[in-house]
Amino acid sequence: MPDQTTPTPRRGGGAARVAGRQATGRRTADRWTADRWTAWAFLAPVAGYLLAFYAYPLYRNVELSLREYTVRSFVQGGAPFAGLDNYRRVLTDATFGPALWHTVVFTLASLVFQFGIGMALALFFHRHFPLARTLRALFLVPWLLPLIVSASTWSWLLNSDAGVVNAALEALGVGPVNWLTSPRWSLLSVIIANIWIGVPFNLVVLYSGLQSIPATVYEAAALDGAGGWQRFWRITFPLLRPVSAITLLLGLIYTLKVFDIIWIMTRGGPTDSSTTLATWSYRLGFGTLLPSFGPGAAVGNLLIVMALVAGLSYLRVRRRLQP
Amino acid sequence: MRRLIRTTVGVALTAVMLFPVYWMINVSFTREQDMRADPPHLTPVGGTLEGYRAVLDQQLPYLGTSLLVGLGTVALTLVLAAPAGYALAKLRPVGGGLFSFALLIAQMIPGIIMAMGFYAIYLELGLLNTLPGLILADSTLAVPFGVLIFTAFMSGIPQELMQAAVVDGAGRLRTFWSVVLPVSRNSIVTVSLFAFLWSWSDFIYASTLDGGGDRQPITLGIYQYIGNNNQQWNAIMATAVLASVPATVLLVLAQRYVAAGVAAGAVKD
Numbered sequence: 054m055p056d057q058t059t060p061t062p063r064r065g066g067g068a069a070r071v072a073g074r075q076a077t078g079r080r081t082a083d084r085w086t087a088d089r090w091t092a093w094a095f096l097a098p099v100a101g102y103l104l105a106f107y108a109y110p111l112y113r114n115v116e117l118s119l120r121e122y123t124v125r126s127f128v129q130g131g132a133p134f135a136g137l138d139n140y141r142r143v144l145t146d147a148t149f150g151p152a153l154w155h156t157v158v159f160t161l162a163s164l165v166f167q168f169g170i171g172m173a174l175a176l177f178f179h180r181h182f183p184l185a186r187t188l189r190a191l192f193l194v195p196w197l198l199p200l201i202v203s204a205s206t207w208s209w210l211l212n213s214d215a216g217v218v219n220a221a222l223e224a225l226g227v228g229p230v231n232w233l234t235s236p237r238w239s240l241l242s243v244i245i246a247n248i249w250i251g252v253p254f255n256l257v258v259l260y261s262g263l264q265s266i267p268a269t270v271y272e273a274a275a276l277d278g279a280g281g282w283q284r285f286w287r288i289t290f291p292l293l294r295p296v297s298a299i300t301l302l303l304g305l306i307y308t309l310k311v312f313d314i315i316w317i318m319t320r321g322g323p324t325d326s327s328t329t330l331a332t333w334s335y336r337l338g339f340g341t342l343l344p345s346f347g348p349g350a351a352v353g354n355l356l357i358v359m360a361l362v363a364g365l366s367y368l369r370v371r372r373r374l375q376p
Numbered sequence: 377m378r379r380l381i382r383t384t385v386g387v388a389l390t391a392v393m394l395f396p397v398y399w400m401i402n403v404s405f406t407r408e409q410d411m412r413a414d415p416p417h418l419t420p421v422g423g424t425l426e427g428y429r430a431v432l433d434q435q436l437p438y439l440g441t442s443l444l445v446g447l448g449t450v451a452l453t454l455v456l457a458a459p460a461g462y463a464l465a466k467l468r469p470v471g472g473g474l475f476s477f478a479l480l481i482a483q484m485i486p487g488i489i490m491a492m493g494f495y496a497i498y499l500e501l502g503l504l505n506t507l508p509g510l511i512l513a514d515s516t517l518a519v520p521f522g523v524l525i526f527t528a529f530m531s532g533i534p535q536e537l538m539q540a541a542v543v544d545g546a547g548r549l550r551t552f553w554s555v556v557l558p559v560s561r562n563s564i565v566t567v568s569l570f571a572f573l574w575s576w577s578d579f580i581y582a583s584t585l586d587g588g589g590d591r592q593p594i595t596l597g598i599y600q601y602i603g604n605n606n607q608q609w610n611a612i613m614a615t616a617v618l619a620s621v622p623a624t625v626l627l628v629l630a631q632r633y634v635a636a637g638v639a640a641g642a643v644k645d
Contacts, residue, residue, distance in 0.1 A: 091548050092469030095459040099523060100475070102456055106516050107482050110493025117496060128499065174389070182382035188390045190631050194397055197623035199577035201595045202616040205602055206400040209609055215412040217399060224415070249396065310486040313579045317599065334488050338495075339584050346492065353489040364484035368477070 111357075117350035127346055139351040146348075148325055148333055156329040156359075159244055159315075160308045166248045168301055171255025176285070178256070179263045189260070196253035204317035207246040208233065211318075233319050236326035243315045243327050250314065251307075255300055262296030263289070295374040302367035309360050330356045397620075404428070404613035411609055427610030435615050438597030441507070442576050445593055446622075448511035449575035450568045453518045457567060458560070461526020462552050466538065476527070479520040490516060491584040498585055505589030513581040518571035529563035530556060566633040569626055576622050594619045 093100075118139050126132035143149060178189050195203060210218050211232035219229045232242040266289065274284050312331040315321060321328035321336060328336075330352055338349030403411075405423030464472050494513050495504070503509035533556060541551045557564070579595040586592055598619060601612045 090470065092463040092467030092472070095463035095467065095548075095552070096469055096472075096475065099456050099460040099519065102519065103478060103482060106494075106512065107485070107490075110490050110497060111485065112493075113496045114489055114493040117492065127496070177382075177386070177389070180382060182379045182386065184383050184386060188386045190627060191390050192393055193627060193631075194394060194623070197573065197627060198397070198620050199579075199595060199623070201577070201579050201598050202400070202619050203396070205598060205612060205616055206396050208602070209403060209613070210396055210399060215416070217416050220415050249393075252393070306484050310488075312486070312488050317579070317602070331486060331488050334492075335580075335584075338488075338492050339587075346496075350489075350492055353486070353492055356486050357489050360484050360486055361481070364481060367484075368480060 114350050114353060117346050118348075118354050120347060122346045124344065127344075135347065139347040140355075143348050143351045143355070148328060151325050152328045152330050152333045152352075155240055155327060156309070156331075158240065159247070159311070159329055160305065162244045163247045163251060163308045163311075164301060164304050166244075167251035167255050167304060168297070170248070170252050171300075172259050172297075174252070174256045175259035175263055176289070178260060189256070192256055193253045195250050200250070200313040201317055203250055204246065204314045207242075207249075207314075208318050211242050234323060236323050239319045239323060239327040243318050246314055246318060247308070247311060251304065255304065258300045258303075259293065259296060262293050262300075265296075266292050298370050298374070299367070302363065302370060305363045306360060306367060309356065309363060330359075400613050400616050400620075404610055404617050406610050408608070408610065424610065427608075427612075427614035430608065430611035431614045431618060434611075435594065435597050435601075435618070438592055438594040439618065441591045442593040442595070442619075445507060445510055445514060446572045446576045448507070449514045449518060450571045452511060452515045453522045453567060453571040454564065456515070456519050457522030457526055458557065458564070459552065460523045461530050461563075462556055464523065464527040465530035466533070466535075466556070467548070476524070479523055482516075482520045487517075487580045491580050494581070495584055503585075505586050507589075507591060510581060510586045510589075510593070511575070513585055514575035514578050515571070517574040517578065518567070521570060522567040525567050526560070526563055529560055533559055562633065565630065569630055569633055573622060573626060576619075 119135060119137070120132040121135040121138065122132045174192070178185050210216050213219060213229060213231045213234055216232070218232070222228070222230065230238055232238050270288055270292075271284060274288055279287065310331060311329070312335060315327055315329060315332050316335060319327045320340070321332040334349050334352040334356060336349075337345050337352060402418070402420050404427050405420035405425070406417060406427075407422075407424045408426065410417050463469050464476060469475070490513070494509075498504045498509050503512075537559070538551050538555055541555045546554070576593075577595065578593070579599065582593050582596050583599065586596065594615070598612065598615050601608070601615060
């Protein structure tokens with residue numbers, strides 16, 4: 054994605070490098086090979102960091118899910134090995150079905166609307182007009198706010214008695230809706246809040262994608278008499294396919310992870326009506342006085358499998374699109 | 377004329393989008409007794425500073441902790457990510473491709489899973505409810521992103537610039553320190569901004585790893601506010617407004633860095 058602040062490799066830089074290497078001959082080649090190893094001196098801190106603070110917590114999480122932990126054995130150690138018991142328990146739990154379903158609904162609904170609205174806005178802002186830059190920058194605000202701020206603001210907006218959304222509905226003659234306290238509406242409420250948070254990201258990425266389409270293509274189409282609608286479906290949409298695919302896949306990866314918004318707005322309730330795998334995992338591990346770390350970790354690991362499937366397909370698409 | 381219509385539509389759309397933010401500010405000035413007025417007061421006219429007074433009384437330590445944790449996260453992230461970015465961009469390490477791949481995967485791991493693993497480890501090491509522990513955990517939000525950004529920026533530095541330094545007899549470390557870092561100012565700003573913002577906004581690590589600490593960040597301050605005094609919404613929203621200040625400052629001062637960060641595949645979880 055082109056952007057004025059992202060440097061692109063200077064044209065001819067590679068050629069100059071090759072020429073330089075040939076000119077100074079073997080010594081440079083040796084030095085170059087040596088570099089490949091000194092590079093690891095620079096990489097070593099992060100490599101160690103990844104092992105200690107990514108790989109090890111992940112390993113501990115797998116280990117948690119395979120043992121029968123109580124609070125006591127969690128602190129003192131010595132929990133018996135339980136094999137796949139935790140997974141079995143989780144998969145047969147009454148919450149599993151709804152949590153999986155809510156995760157799917159939450160993710161798909163968020164993605165479709167974030168992308169749709171983001172695309173519409175990107176197309177709109179792409180037609181340059183006074184103030185467009187400033188307004189586009191303001192659109193970033195929801196994305197930059199701490200999630201707890203957005204979530205608590207939405208909680209109050211959607212409050213049953215005093216929320217401004219219900220006040221507006223009342224003015225339209227519609228009765229109050231128990232957005233956060235009724236099982237019928239709670240999932241929709243957290244989806245709305247999440248769409249609001251995700252639109253700016255889609256807008257910015259799709260906008261930068263639009264900018265990379267050369268204006269001459271449109272001019273040619275206009276000469277051929279293509280209308281605005283035709284131009285969108287015949288030119289913009291196909292040319293934006295790579296950027297769109299990446300935006301959607303990144304959106305998928307991040308939406309699967311969403312936890313804060315749901316937990317702060319509804320705690321997954323009432324009666325599990327907005328529980329997703331992420332909030333369920335948190336509730337099992339940290340949300341109650343009697344934590345069940347084993348099952349919590351098991352749910353987490355199921356979530357990670359889903360995230361990795363999404364992640365690997367993202368990498369696949371990216372590799373296919375960017376030679 | 378058409379341009380004018382577009383601007384009008386644009387302003388209207390922005391107003392709709394930012395209405396929740398406006399409402400947060402509005403409520404932060406609303407008096408206790410007007411909170412449940414019907415219809416609600418649409419402007420803060422005749423409002424109160426009660427909410428902000430409550431924040432100054434109760435929430436300042438939380439804001440201070442967040443600031444400290446944020447700065448710590450920025451420092452740790454830069455120290456780890458900048459050299460790695462240099463190595464990946466310029467030194468072509470053995471296994472560098474695999475390494476970048478690992479970084480991408482690392483970004484995809486849901487925070488709740490990391491939190492549970494960290495909890496188990498911190499319990500053994502006695503790092504629960506400590507600031508260094510929280511800084512370390514928060515840095516995992518930013519380090520992989522930082523390395524990727526540094527790699528992207530630093531591959532744009534002309535090779536000639538570094539060769540000149542080598543000819544002058546500088547080693548790799550010196551080249552990195554006195555040539556690469558100074559010209560990478562933009563990427564340093566971008567990475568610092570995001571590292572600060574993410575650790576400032578972090579809720580999941582704060583609530584799992586620092587839930588019982590005596591020094592808690594502002595996200596937990598707000599969370600407890602919501603839980604405890606459900607009625608004092610002007611104070612809750614006033615805290616929310618203050619917690620949004622870094623994001624606002626960031627947007628005003630560094631808009632182009634933000635756009636670059638987002639476009640580079642910025643992550644928010």
